[in-house]
Amino acid sequence: MLDLMTDEILTRALREDIGTGDITTMSTVEPERRIMGRFVAKEEGILCGTQIAARVFALLDPEVQTRFTVREGERVEKGQVIGTVEGNARSILSGERVALNFLQHLSGIATKTRSLVEQVKGTKAKIADTRKTTPGLRTLEKYAVRIGGGRNHRFHLADGLMIKDNHIKASGGITQAVEAARAAAPHTLKIEVEVESFSQLREALAAGADIIMLDNMSLEDMKKAVEIVGGRATTEASGNMGDKDLAQVAATGVDVISVGALTHSVKAMDISLKF
Numbered sequence: 001m002l003d004l005m006t007d008e009i010l011t012r013a014l015r016e017d018i019g020t021g022d023i024t025t026m027s028t029v030e031p032e033r034r035i036m037g038r039f040v041a042k043e044e045g046i047l048c049g050t051q052i053a054a055r056v057f058a059l060l061d062p063e064v065q066t067r068f069t070v071r072e073g074e075r076v077e078k079g080q081v082i083g084t085v086e087g088n089a090r091s092i093l094s095g096e097r098v099a100l101n102f103l104q105h106l107s108g109i110a111t112k113t114r115s116l117v118e119q120v121k122g123t124k125a126k127i128a129d130t131r132k133t134t135p136g137l138r139t140l141e142k143y144a145v146r147i148g149g150g151r152n153h154r155f156h157l158a159d160g161l162m163i164k165d166n167h168i169k170a171s172g173g174i175t176q177a178v179e180a181a182r183a184a185a186p187h188t189l190k191i192e193v194e195v196e197s198f199s200q201l202r203e204a205l206a207a208g209a210d211i212i213m214l215d216n217m218s219l220e221d222m223k224k225a226v227e228i229v230g231g232r233a234t235t236e237a238s239g240n241m242g243d244k245d246l247a248q249v250a251a252t253g254v255d256v257i258s259v260g261a262l263t264h265s266v267k268a269m270d271i272s273l274k275f
Contacts, residue, residue: 213258
């Protein structure tokens, strides 16, 4: 999980939060003061981001020791001590907010993902994220989705061919778009087409689409669409899925359910650091 890109993200976050200096800490805490703090879960959830939180403190002060007693992806209970941080008090105080922001945000995503994965348990449907992520934080947020038991959709525009409604209009139609994509793309990339009607669905199948995205269809229409596809392509349900009963969506027989709400509007998990 930790790489140069992650360090860039964390360094920017620290620079944003500390600015030219943590004047409160610098003026109230002695330079050599050491302290130990405990991370406490204030609510039940799935823990994610422990490596990130530890790295925040390490970037500020390599001598700060951060230890978590709960592994990534494990459920924690309200009031549970999930880890400790020990070292120079100034370093810990200056990094506290950034470390908690990442830990809370990523745990919130993992928790939400796990709840949706559990809704479709026992079906073939897989829960996937989208590109509706916080700008600059996509790699971390998609990591949290995996920790929660979900799947990753495209990481970026070069990661796959997805022909959506505006591409269809701009290219002159589904058939034209798929044929052009097939001619230009390497054989290793699959072609996904977003459809909103049965006529579009049949055209996408005839054109040879590998994945069919069923956009904002009713449960009845999704079930019929899956029957029409008949296993000739992967089916993906999309469109405000975060507001729907995903057990019912999965029961239509779709292969994937993509949920933008996993990342674009998730509630952070409440975690505190107590000295």
